[in-house]
Amino acid sequence: MSEPFSIPVRVYIEDTDAGGIVYYVNYLKYMERARTELVRSLGYDKPAMPREGLLLVVHSAQIQYRRSARLDDTLRATAAIGKLGRAGITFEQKIWRDGEIICQGVVKVACVAENNRKPCALPASIYSALKAACKE
Template sequence: MEFHLPLRVYIEDTDAGGIVFYVNYLKYMERARTEFMRTLGFGKAAVGNNGLMFVVSEAHVKYRRSAQLDDCLDVSANLSKLGRAGMTFYQEVYRGGELLCDGDIRIACVDCETRRPKAIPDAMRAALAAQTVSQPSGTHTD
């Protein structure tokens, strides 16, 4: 399943020149992953109630073009790899048909108290496995 989240660029996302500040692309990707999980029935509260947290353990991002104030963006969240205690998303940010930014974001599942790796619960893992796309990670480096 390819998940897409439409977003608009607001003044708070930009620098003095009206260009999106680079770190905000990571925020956009975070929002898309969060909404992807919510569509599977795993909102932030559901994850926290299981004593889990999902944290970014790696991010490989390529910035290709700049988004600007008031642009309408489309942010994808495609689960490309699912492991026992983590997953990797391949994500893209588009403006119309133009690719602005893409990358592989590795997410680790950790225990809320110990912050140590913890296996993704079986029900969540099954739901995620059904959504994994067969796109290999690392395709953003070209």
């Protein structure tokens, strides 16, 4: 992908603390939405793959906060596939406001078996679709 996948995000009162500043964990929610919509754009409706008995779960997240978003801000959440492994995906993500990065992160997602939560390979069709969208 030349440009990262992106979605618009509006900051609602439920996203903020008493001072009208976005509560830190909500940036992770915005990133989750962008990852989910990226996978949906590749033809997969949900991050869980119940027919295959598989789930995509967050393994780790490294987040850097640069600026605060506020009530009623219009943001843009991006997701790009930075690295693709047989059993996992590393997403490079950013939250933008008016052309400025206000939060960025690297989120690692693992493919696990639904019944025992142990790592397993991504199905070939999903792997191929993700590989085509990978920035490598």
